[in-house]
Amino acid sequence: MLEIFMAKSITGPWERLNRKFNETIKKFIPSGLLKMLKTKQLIELELGKNANQPMIVLRAKIKDFDKLTVEPQKALDILNNMLLDVCPFVRNNYGFIDRYTSDGFSALFTNKDQAMRAAMEIHNRSLTTHQRFGVKNKGVSMCCAVHGDDVFVGTIGEDQRMDCVIFGRASGVINRMMNLASRLGVDVIISSTALPPTASYVRRLGNLLSCGSVFEAYDIDTHPAWPATVEKFQEATEELDNKNYYGARRYLNAIQDMDPNDPVTKSYIDVTERYITKCEAELEKASLNVFLHDAHLLQLLENYCINDRCAEDIYLWKKISKEYNHLENPIDRKKLAREISKDFVEKDGKFSVQISESLRRFILKRTNDSEFIPPRDFFKELHQEVRLNINATINQFKRTEECKVVFMARITKET
Numbered sequence: 378m379l380e381i382f383m384a385k386s387i388t389g390p391w392e393r394l395n396r397k398f399n400e401t402i403k404k405f406i407p408s409g410l411l412k413m414l415k416t417k418q419l420i421e422l423e424l425g426k427n428a429n430q431p432m433i434v435l436r437a438k439i440k441d442f443d444k445l446t447v448e449p450q451k452a453l454d455i456l457n458n459m460l461l462d463v464c465p466f467v468r469n470n471y472g473f474i475d476r477y478t479s480d481g482f483s484a485l486f487t488n489k490d491q492a493m494r495a496a497m498e499i500h501n502r503s504l505t506t507h508q509r510f511g512v513k514n515k516g517v518s519m520c521c522a523v524h525g526d527d528v529f530v531g532t533i534g535e536d537q538r539m540d541c542v543i544f545g546r547a548s549g550v551i552n553r554m555m556n557l558a559s560r561l562g563v564d565v566i567i568s569s570t571a572l573p574p575t576a577s578y579v580r581r582l583g584n585l586l587s588c589g590s591v592f593e594a595y596d597i598d599t600h601p602a603w604p605a606t607v608e609k610f611q612e613a614t615e616e617l618d619n620k621n622y623y624g625a626r627r628y629l630n631a632i633q634d635m636d637p638n639d640p641v642t643k644s645y646i647d648v649t650e651r652y653i654t655k656c657e658a659e660l661e662k663a664s665l666n667v668f669l670h671d672a673h674l675l676q677l678l679e680n681y682c683i684n685d686r687c688a689e690d691i692y693l694w695k696k697i698s699k700e701y702n703h704l705e706n707p708i709d710r711k712k713l714a715r716e717i718s719k720d721f722v723e724k725d726g727k728f729s730v731q732i733s734e735s736l737r738r739f740i741l742k743r744t745n746d747s748e749f750i751p752p753r754d755f756f757k758e759l760h761q762e763v764r765l766n767i768n769a770t771i772n773q774f775k776r777t778e779e780c781k782v783v784f785m786a787r788i789t790k791e792t
């Protein structure tokens with residue numbers, strides 16, 4: 378009996394201590410992470426243990442936390458109070474917190490709907506949490522980024538200290554999404570790989586990252602005007618994806634008229650104005666060669682000149698530049714030179730162009746000489762005069778929106 382009593386008196390406190398120890402350890406290494414690593418007990422963890430599986434990553438951070446002008450103790454209290462308020466939403470939506478940072482945390486989920494719901498709840502809760510902190514003239518709230526990808530988790534460190542970290546693409550993308558959200562003033566940003574099929578109250582921000590399209594999730598009570606602007610916003614982001622900043626500006630200005638306080642629209646308008654200003658400055662300086670040697674611009678110029686004499690000049694320029702100047706056989710050159718003379722130089726030619734009379738007589742005389750073999754630079758002067766004719770039209774063409782749009786796409790592609 379004494380032995381039983383002694384055993385109970387020893388094992389009872391030991392079990393409570395062991396349970397307390399395990400509960401404390403779980404606060405540092407979540408059970409969800411151990412489950413990913415297919416590890417039941419902490420003592421089974423070893424350096425280099427890893428796992429790779431599709432997950433939804435949620436990153437949450439306090440906006441501009443590093444800019445708060447408070448004492449370190451006050452900043453710590455703000456962070457801990459915020460985390461105390463919002464972290465239960467992760468567990469309530471069947472996720473687990475992977476890591477805390479100096480301004481927030483990251484969490485992992487297996488379900489898109491639950492991850493998105495958690496992000497919205499975290500942000501909405503943070504809007505009320507900050508009110509009791511007494512931070513003067515500074516609202517404190519959390520923004521969230523949500524991304525779906527293959528998540529590679531592994532243990533790193535050495536024999537005295539180990540940690541579990543997320544490696545690879547998912548980690549980099551979620552950080553870039555968070556930076557993008559900060560720049561645009563977005564509260565909840567979601568990649569296309571994490572967006573639930575049935576999601577409502579979201580709007581597409583564009584193909585802004587390597588992960589493809591990203592979206593902003595919003596609360597209808599906070600932004601009641603946004604549902605009416607979603608279609609225009611979609612059109613604007615598609616124009617931005619295609620580098621058509623003129624088209625995007627039209628939609629964005631219409632959206633701003635409907636909701637002047639939309640931060641993303643303001644950011645996009647600033648971007649479009651910068652690109653448009655740069656484009657128009659570059660377009661003004663662009664030489665004739667830019668238009669003649671860019672297939673898209675040249676085709677657009679031909680369409681612009683379709684019923685104009687300039688169309689004949691362009692046709693002749695192409696005939697000389699792209700055909701005659703590349704002929705090696707003298708007989709072939711003689712034959713094409715005669716065709717060019719007949720069609721473009723003779724007074725009654727099918728495509729007669731406007732050139733000096735002296736040049737016209739010179740070309741006719743030489744091409745009508747049966748013994749004459751034209752050299753490769755025979756049409757050099759004609760080529761130059763035709764270029765001058767085309768150049769006279771270019772300045773008018775530069776003012777068209779079609780030209781500006783195509784030229785802008787060219788500039789942005791180069792840069």
